[in-house]
Amino acid sequence: xxxxxxxxxxxxxxxxxxxxxxxxxxxxxxxxxxxxxxxxxxxxxxxxxxxxxxxxxxxxxxxxxxxxxxxxxxxxxxxxxxxxxxxxxxxxxxxxxxxxxxxxxxxxxxxxxxxxxxxxxxxxxxxxxxxxxxxxxxxxx
Numbered sequence: 001x002x003x004x005x006x007x008x009x010x011x012x013x014x015x016x017x018x019x020x021x022x023x024x025x026x027x028x029x030x031x032x033x034x035x036x037x038x039x040x041x042x043x044x045x046x047x048x049x050x051x052x053x054x055x056x057x058x059x060x061x062x063x064x065x066x067x068x069x070x071x072x073x074x075x076x077x078x079x080x081x082x083x084x085x086x087x088x089x090x091x092x093x094x095x096x097x098x099x100x101x102x103x104x105x106x107x108x109x110x111x112x113x114x115x116x117x118x119x120x121x122x123x124x125x126x127x128x129x130x131x132x133x134x135x136x137x138x139x140x141x
Contacts, residue, residue, distance in 0.1 A: 057090060079114050081106050 044051030
């Protein structure tokens with residue numbers, strides 16, 4: 001081992017109360033100390049330092065973002081509305097109303113641009129009558 005992480009001994013049934021673990025240099029009984037150690041590693045030692053779960057979710061989000069960007073580069077969408085999602089985590093389901101409001105605000109910001117783009121595309125789009133007339137000319141030749 002490279003000195004990273006924590007070694008948790010294999011516990012057989014009935015022995016967990018008798019084993020001691022040193023957490024921060026202070027020997028403690030295994031039950032509560034082990035749970036406290038795992039909680040600190042999983043969620044982070046304080047609010048500023050990330051825990052394992054935060055690091056894993058951030059890595060997953062980076063990979064997912066890279067995949068989405070590469071797919072969008074190959075086949076870009078006609079329109080894309082991106083709400084501002086800073087401060088929202090993947091498990092913040094209880095903030096659904098706030099997220100819906102953010103999506104609505106993002107859509108309202110983009111409505112004018114989307115409408116303008118549709119009008120421009122309609123101006124340069126060939127009319128159905130013109131394409132049918134061109135097809136009839138080609139068929140006669």
